[in-house]
Structure formats: C-alpha cells, structure tokens
Amino acid sequence: MKRKKVIVIIGVMMTMVAKTTMAQEAQNPVGNNPFGLVYAGAITENKKGEVNLHPVSYARNGIEVVANVYIPPNFNDTQSYPAVVVAHPNGGVKEQVAGLYAQRLAELGYVAIVADAAYQGGSGGTPRNVDTPTNRTEDIHAMADFISQFKGVDSSNIGLFGICGGGGYALKAAQTDKRFKAVATLSMFNSGVVRKNGFMNSQVGTIQERLEQASMARAQEAAGGEVLYAADGPIPTAEEQLAKVPYDLYREGYVYYGKTHAHPNSTFRYTLSSLMELMAFDASANMDLINQPLLMMAGSSADTYYMTDEAFRKATNAQSREQFLIDGATHIETYWKPDYVNQAVDKLKSFFNENLPKTQKDEL
Known part of the structure; x- marks a missing residue:
C-alpha cells in the first residue's frame, strides 16, 4: 500500500540533531562493552566484590521482555535486599542512562532492574x-x-525511579501500584501532553489533523496495510540547520542518543496509530492518587522543568514530597554529566534510605 503523507511531530523525543560539544563527546565509552552498555563507567565484566549485571528475560502478556538486573557488591541471595525498578526514557533502551542509574543504585546496595519496553529495543512485540x-x-x-x-x-x-518519559509513566504506575513504597523521577517528560500540544504548545493548531492521521493509520493497520510511523524521515545534519533548533532538549538529545551514547536498539520513531492513545494521556492527571513518598528531580536550566513542576504541585496526598533542582543542569545533562549525575544519585541515596525499610543494604 502506498505510504501516506505524515506530519512530522516536532514533539517527538530526541529527533532533532545538534552540534556536538567536546565535553559530552568525551563521555562516549571507548570500545565494545560485552553487555552492550554505552554509558561511561559501565560494567565490563562481573567481578567478585563489585556490582554485577545479570541479563534476564520474562514474559509480559505473551511478549518476551529483556532486562538487566544489577546486584550490589557481595550480594548474597540468602539475605534480603531492597529493590528499585528503573524506567527508561522515550526511545531509550536499558543500556543508556537508565542502566547508568541502575548501576549507581546497585552500588548503594539496591537490586535494580531496567527493561526495554515491550515493542521496543531488544524486547519482543509487533508491530515494532x-x-x-x-x-x-x-x-x-x-x-x-x-x-x-x-x-x-x-x-x-x-x-x-523513572527518567524522562519513564518518569511520567512511573508516576502513572505508582498511582495504583502500591507495591512501590517510594517513587522518584528525574527530568520527567509528560509524553502525552507533548504529543498532543507539541513541545511548549508548539502544535496546538494541528491537534485534530494529527488525530485524524492517527485514526487513518490504525484503520490501515487493521486492514493489513503498511504500518505508518511518526518521525520517520530524514534528519537535517548541516550545522546551520542544527543551530536553528530552538530547544536544548532536542539539540542536546541528538548528541546523546545519536552520537555519544548511541545504541542500535534505540530509535525515536513510533507507530502513528500510537497517537490515538498518547494524545489523550496526561502524566500529571490523578496525581492525588500517589500517597507514597515522592521525589521529583530536574535540572534548573531544563526547558522541560515545567512538566516536573506541574505534576509535583498536584501530588497533594503524597506521604512526603520534595522537588530537587540540580543547579545549572539541562534535561539531557542529567543523563551523563558526572557532577549532575552525582548530585542526583546522592539525592536518591538519601531518599530511598529514608523511605524504604532498612534491610541488608545498611550492612554493605
């Protein structure tokens, strides 16, 4: 079936390109990591007395999901350890920033799990x-x-713990899943609102047109036709084009996802029909259902900070809540820049130590 014309979604996470900065370029790990990890300081082998990584897989509603479980140094499975579930950003995979934070949490004595989303990355599910x-x-x-x-x-x-789009979905999951005793986010991205309105309300005028396209794309899929994708097109590469990208989120996002921390399983295209559900979603809705302790972190210079602030203000029933700003950080810099990552990890340490019951981690 002939491909139909599709509006390119400005709000798609990290599809713009940018000029690479030398500081971030230096963070790109050298060589091929045997676990596929692409962040600086990543585990290269399992050693006694250090954080170890175990690739695992499991079925989720008939779909095979692949995940990495990071276990603390000197882990003893006859004892009892707290755990943290880590949700990755939109378009990201477990080997990037989510893996970095999972590794750091394991260093603190937590068992941490990060999985590729179903239909994405190395996990199963079709259409892709x-x-x-x-x-x-x-x-x-x-x-x-x-x-x-x-x-x-x-x-x-x-x-x-959820990062970027994973932060928005973490808020939604925590509203009803009370197995989570404490909830934290970093650089939370409200995927549905951005898909509907565009980043910073840049596409409000085309909402109905894009919903019409998404509906037609679903009808085409149901009829056995070609699956249509948003953000499926050429990306400008000339520096003069890159300089015109108006948002730090997208400029720095390409550097991170497209160059310094690129991974073959990471992609930012998604089925156009997904917009039918995405555009009706708001991560900040029903925040009053969260009664667990809540920590929401963001860079003080992040152009996405307004999303964290809105959701935080609505979390009126949280047992305790704190908004923590990382001074000077942009959205993407919280993914990789050592000083900013260290600040976020230090805050996570105090937050989880206070709000998860004290167990084996205290002896590590």
Missing part, C-alpha cells in the same frame, strides 16, 4: 515501536512482578 501509555505503564508493573520474585529481594521493599 508501538509506544502507548498502557504498554509503558504495564512494563513498569511487570518489572515489579519479576523483581519481587528475584531470589534475595525483599518483595515488600520496592522503590520506583
């Missing part, structure tokens, strides 16, 4: 790159299902 809130939220519930059965994990002692 379906990206809906229902799926992403269910991925988080399924990670909790798996890690709660992992030998050595205290199933009553599980935290949740």
Whole structure:
C-alpha cells in the first residue's frame, strides 16, 4: 500500500540533531562493552566484590521482555535486599542512562532492574515501536512482578525511579501500584501532553489533523496495510540547520542518543496509530492518587522543568514530597554529566534510605 503523507511531530523525543560539544563527546565509552552498555563507567565484566549485571528475560502478556538486573557488591541471595525498578526514557533502551542509574543504585546496595519496553529495543512485540501509555505503564508493573520474585529481594521493599518519559509513566504506575513504597523521577517528560500540544504548545493548531492521521493509520493497520510511523524521515545534519533548533532538549538529545551514547536498539520513531492513545494521556492527571513518598528531580536550566513542576504541585496526598533542582543542569545533562549525575544519585541515596525499610543494604 502506498505510504501516506505524515506530519512530522516536532514533539517527538530526541529527533532533532545538534552540534556536538567536546565535553559530552568525551563521555562516549571507548570500545565494545560485552553487555552492550554505552554509558561511561559501565560494567565490563562481573567481578567478585563489585556490582554485577545479570541479563534476564520474562514474559509480559505473551511478549518476551529483556532486562538487566544489577546486584550490589557481595550480594548474597540468602539475605534480603531492597529493590528499585528503573524506567527508561522515550526511545531509550536499558543500556543508556537508565542502566547508568541502575548501576549507581546497585552500588548503594539496591537490586535494580531496567527493561526495554515491550515493542521496543531488544524486547519482543509487533508491530515494532508501538509506544502507548498502557504498554509503558504495564512494563513498569511487570518489572515489579519479576523483581519481587528475584531470589534475595525483599518483595515488600520496592522503590520506583523513572527518567524522562519513564518518569511520567512511573508516576502513572505508582498511582495504583502500591507495591512501590517510594517513587522518584528525574527530568520527567509528560509524553502525552507533548504529543498532543507539541513541545511548549508548539502544535496546538494541528491537534485534530494529527488525530485524524492517527485514526487513518490504525484503520490501515487493521486492514493489513503498511504500518505508518511518526518521525520517520530524514534528519537535517548541516550545522546551520542544527543551530536553528530552538530547544536544548532536542539539540542536546541528538548528541546523546545519536552520537555519544548511541545504541542500535534505540530509535525515536513510533507507530502513528500510537497517537490515538498518547494524545489523550496526561502524566500529571490523578496525581492525588500517589500517597507514597515522592521525589521529583530536574535540572534548573531544563526547558522541560515545567512538566516536573506541574505534576509535583498536584501530588497533594503524597506521604512526603520534595522537588530537587540540580543547579545549572539541562534535561539531557542529567543523563551523563558526572557532577549532575552525582548530585542526583546522592539525592536518591538519601531518599530511598529514608523511605524504604532498612534491610541488608545498611550492612554493605
């Protein structure tokens, strides 16, 4: 079937390109990591007395999901450890920023799990790159299902940490899943609102037109026709074009995802039909259902900060809540820049130590 014309979605996460900065370029790990990890300081082999990584897989509603479980130094599966579920950004995979933070959490004594979303990355599911809130939220519930059965994990002692789009879905999952005893986000991105309105309301005038296109794309899929994708087109590469990209999020996002921390399983196209669900989703809705302790972190210079602020203000029933700003950081810099990552990890350490019951981690 002939491909139909599709509006390119400005709000798609990280599809713009930018001039690479030398500082971020230097973070690109050298060589091929045997675990496929692409962040600086990543584990290259499992050693006694250090954080170890275990690739695992499990079924989620008939779909095979692949995940990495990071276990603390000197892990003893006859004892009881707290765990943290980590949700990756839109278009990202477990080998990038989510893996970095999972590794750092394991260094603190937590068992941490990060999985590729179903239909994305190395996980199964067709058509490829379906990206809906229902799926992403269910991925988080399924990670909790798996890690709660992992030998050595205290199933009553599980935290949740979401990054970027994964942060928005973490908020949604925590609203109903009370297995999560504490919830944290970093650089939260409200995927549905951006898909509907465009980043910073840049596409409000085309909402109905794009919904019409998404509806037609679903009809085409149902009839056995070609699957249509958003953000499926050439990306400008000339520096003069890159300089015109108006948002730090997208300029720096290409550097991170397209160059310094690129991974072959990471892609930012998604089925156009996904917009039918995405555009009706708001990560900040029903925040009053969150009664767990809540930490929301963002860079003070992030052009996405307004999303964290809005959701945080609505979390009126959280047992405790704190908004933590990383001074000077942009959205993407919280993914890789050592000083900013260290600040976020230090805050996560104090937050989870305070709000997850004290167990084996205190002896590590």
